[in-house]
Amino acid sequence: MLGLGNSITGGAALEEGAFTPESISNIALWLKSATNVEADSNANGSVSYSPVRTVAAGNIGDNDRVSAWRAAGSTTIDALQTLGGDKPRWNNAETEIKFSNNAKHMKLDDEITIAANTDFTVVIRFKALNMSGARALMGDTTSEFLQVQDSDTIRLKTDGTQSNFNGDTMATDKYQTLILVRSDGATGNINLFMRGTDSGYFDGTATGTSFGDEAQDTEQIKFEFIGSQEDSNAEWNGFITDVIIYNGTAVTSAQREQLYDYIEAAI
Numbered sequence: 001m002l003g004l005g006n007s008i009t010g011g012a013a014l015e016e017g018a019f020t021p022e023s024i025s026n027i028a029l030w031l032k033s034a035t036n037v038e039a040d041s042n043a044n045g046s047v048s049y050s051p052v053r054t055v056a057a058g059n060i061g062d063n064d065r066v067s068a069w070r071a072a073g074s075t076t077i078d079a080l081q082t083l084g085g086d087k088p089r090w091n092n093a094e095t096e097i098k099f100s101n102n103a104k105h106m107k108l109d110d111e112i113t114i115a116a117n118t119d120f121t122v123v124i125r126f127k128a129l130n131m132s133g134a135r136a137l138m139g140d141t142t143s144e145f146l147q148v149q150d151s152d153t154i155r156l157k158t159d160g161t162q163s164n165f166n167g168d169t170m171a172t173d174k175y176q177t178l179i180l181v182r183s184d185g186a187t188g189n190i191n192l193f194m195r196g197t198d199s200g201y202f203d204g205t206a207t208g209t210s211f212g213d214e215a216q217d218t219e220q221i222k223f224e225f226i227g228s229q230e231d232s233n234a235e236w237n238g239f240i241t242d243v244i245i246y247n248g249t250a251v252t253s254a255q256r257e258q259l260y261d262y263i264e265a266a267i
Contacts, residue, residue, distance in 0.1 A: 019258045021123075022073045026248035028112050031079055031226070032072035033125065033241040033266050034095050039064035045084040055090075062092035069097060069106060069226075079106035079226045079243075086232065094127075094239060102135060102237040105228035111140065112245055116159075116220045117186040119250035122146060122243075125177040125263055128170065129238040136236060137178075138243070139229035140222035146180065147234060154192060154211065156180065158219035165192045165212030168202070176202050177242070177263055178211075183250035188218035195260045197267060207253040208260060 021030055038052040043063035052067065053060040065087035069079040081087045081104075088097050088104040099105065114120045124137050124146075131151045139145030149155040151172075154165045170176065176196040183189050193208030202209050226243060227236040242263050251259065 019262055020073065021244050021259065021262065022075075023258070024246060024249060024251060024255055026246045027073075027075060027244065028247040029077050029108070029223075029243060029245040030072040030075040031069050031243040033263070035072055036068075036070035037066060037090065037097060038068040038070065039090055040067040041065045041084065041087075043089065060090050062090065064090045066090055066097055066106075077108050077110045077112070080109055081106045088227065091239070096239045096241045098239055099227040099236040100129075102130070102133070102235040103232075105232065105235050106226040107231070108224050108226065111222055111224040112247060113222045114220065114247050117188065117218050118182075119185060119248060120182050120221075121246040121249055121251045122180040122223075123177065123245075123259055123263070124240065125175060125242040126236075127175045127239045127241075128172050128236075131170065131172060134234050135238075136225075136227065136229040136234040137240065138223045138226055139234070140224045141230045142233065144221050144223075145229040145234070146223075147229065154178070156190065156215070156217070156221075158217055158221040161217040161219045163190060163215035163217055165215070167192070167194065167211035168209075171201065172238075174198050174201050175239070175241070175267075177208075177260055179208055179251070179256050179259065181250050181256075182217070186218055188216050190215040190217055193256060195264075197264055206260070207257045 037055045040052045088099045091098040136147035156163045179193045192211040194202040195208040196202040
């Protein structure tokens with residue numbers, strides 16, 4: 001599967017007026033499934049690629065070291081990695097980026113800061129391969145992150161506040177899309193929703209299945225790393241295939257459904 005391009009997939013243009021994540025205001029980050037992915041060396045780093053290999057060119061190889069996951073659409077923030085051992089790998093079987101062995105991560109080239117008392121939305125599609133320990137999906141420091149704590153707990157930690165969302169058990173062999181929404185400004189109501197594509201797995205409603213109880217948190221939060229809390233700490237083990245952040249927008253239930261449908265249509 002190759003993901004959609006910015007506005008074109010497989011040579012066919014998206015229908016004019018069709019929904020994309022940019023249809024929702026205040027998009028700050030959009031890293032798209034199998035899109036704008038670059039690899040600069042082979043699996044063990046013994047061969048450097050110049051120019052880099054890309055998904056778009058169709059010459060990226062299995063287990064190649066991913067050096068860049070560049071912004072989609074009109075967004076401008078890229079995820080990068082310059083250290084060979086920390087680079088995630090391209091996986092041909094999944095046609096996605098693999099953050100293997102809780103030892104890989106990427107860094108945004110422009111940190112995202114969500115101010116206190118500000119609405120926001122985080123969208124991440126992922127598949128965990130191991131949940132025996134805390135595995136971060138995104139983060140900035142050990143005090144600010146979003147991570148899978150264990151198979152039925154997702155933890156959000158902001159500047160001074162920790163919220164645990166306890167839901168149905170997550171599997172290690174299935175993809176799911178998480179949508180985290182903070183709404184109501186200074187009240188800071190936070191809700192987490194999940195949707196999967198396999199029958200019976202987080203597919204209860206079109207707008208996502210609630211995961212845990214609503215939390216309240218108005219603190220600032222920063223995101224700089226993909227696949228870790230901070231540099232080389234609590235790193236992810238599995239696949240991260242889509243990452244979207246809206247800084248200043250709490251998506252509605254109707255918009256959640258549109259986001260889920262858009263992401264799953266590219267699978």
